[in-house]
Amino acid sequence: MHQRPPCEREREKGVSIxxxxxxxxxxxxxxxxxxxxxxxxxxxxxxxxxxxxxTGAIVAKAIDDRLRYAASVIPGVxxxxxxxxxxxxxxxxxxxxxxxx
Numbered sequence: 001m002h003q004r005p006p007c008e009r010e011r012e013k014g015v016s017i018x019x020x021x022x023x024x025x026x027x028x029x030x031x032x033x034x035x036x037x038x039x040x041x042x043x044x045x046x047x048x049x050x051x052x053x054x055t056g057a058i059v060a061k062a063i064d065d066r067l068r069y070a071a072s073v074i075p076g077v078x079x080x081x082x083x084x085x086x087x088x089x090x091x092x093x094x095x096x097x098x099x100x101x
Contacts, residue, residue, distance in 0.1 A: 013052060014049075014052050014053030014054060014055060015044050015048070015049040015052050015053070015054050015055075016054075016055050016056070016057065017037065017040050017041055017044060017054070017055070017056040017057070018056070018057045018059060019033060019036060019037045019040065019056065019057070019058050019059065020059045020060075021033055021058065021059065021060040021061070022061070023060070023061055030064055030066045030067045030070075031066070031070070033058050033060065033067060034058065034067060034070040034071060034074070034077075037056045037057075037058055037077065038056075038074060040056065041054050041055075041056045041076070041077075053076070054076060055076040055077070055078070056074075056076060056077045056078070057077070057078045057079070057080055058071070058077070058078075058079050058080070059080045059081075059082055060079075060080075060081060060082070061081065061082060062081055063079045063080075063081055067079065
């Protein structure tokens, strides 16, 4: 079996861009989110990603329908909603004299 050189295999790999938004996209930032991702994807495709596939993802607390419609016509864009959970557990305290700053 013929193996391709590493540089050729690397060229076939694509570049993925993730845009993380702290809030939901239901506010006016919805249009900014898709516009920003499209700019990043375009820059990568024309500079460091030449000859590679470029995909993108918007990650937000909530995705609104306006963003869903916009993303549906941009090839290679995925949408993800995140959920954060915190679990607090007691931590031990160091006894003795406090450390100086």
